[in-house]
Amino acid sequence: MKQLKHWQDPINCLLGLWFVLSPWVVGYQDMSSAVASAIVLGVLMIIASYGAMLTPKAWEEWLQFVLGILMIVAPWVVQFSSSGDAMRTSVITGIVTLVLALWTLLTDKDYGSWAHKTAH
Numbered sequence: 001m002k003q004l005k006h007w008q009d010p011i012n013c014l015l016g017l018w019f020v021l022s023p024w025v026v027g028y029q030d031m032s033s034a035v036a037s038a039i040v041l042g043v044l045m046i047i048a049s050y051g052a053m054l055t056p057k058a059w060e061e062w063l064q065f066v067l068g069i070l071m072i073v074a075p076w077v078v079q080f081s082s083s084g085d086a087m088r089t090s091v092i093t094g095i096v097t098l099v100l101a102l103w104t105l106l107t108d109k110d111y112g113s114w115a116h117k118t119a120h
Contacts, residue, residue: 005056006108008100009049012064015097016045019071022089034086037074041067045097061104068098 019042023029045067052060071094075081080090 006052006061006104008104009052009056009064012097012100013046013049013053015093015100016042016047016049018042019045019089019093022093023086026085026089028080028083028086028089031080031083031086033078034075034080034083034090037071037078037080037090038086041071041074058105058108061101061108064101065098065105068094068096068101070094071097 018025019038022042023031023035023038028034045064048060048063048067051057052064071090074090074094075083075087081087
């Protein structure tokens, strides 16, 4: 079995699963736009994170980063910011996702020299 390269990827995968289930756990299952956002972005997060666990590539971390941003802005773009529970769930899940993806990108020397270059 291949060794896991980044501990952040399984956590982001669990965050994706949480996001898919959150409408029913938190109680905003009657808001179709918030539910659709949670399901679509959550499933994409699960796929990206699982892919990153199987064959780690920088683009998968960047995709997780972008998905985190989309989770953060979704309440205003998809117009469910008036629901406090749905909005908070989306924003907090997005922030944690974004931070974990950025952490991986900044700490893995194989994922780009832009974060590891020293000034000359």
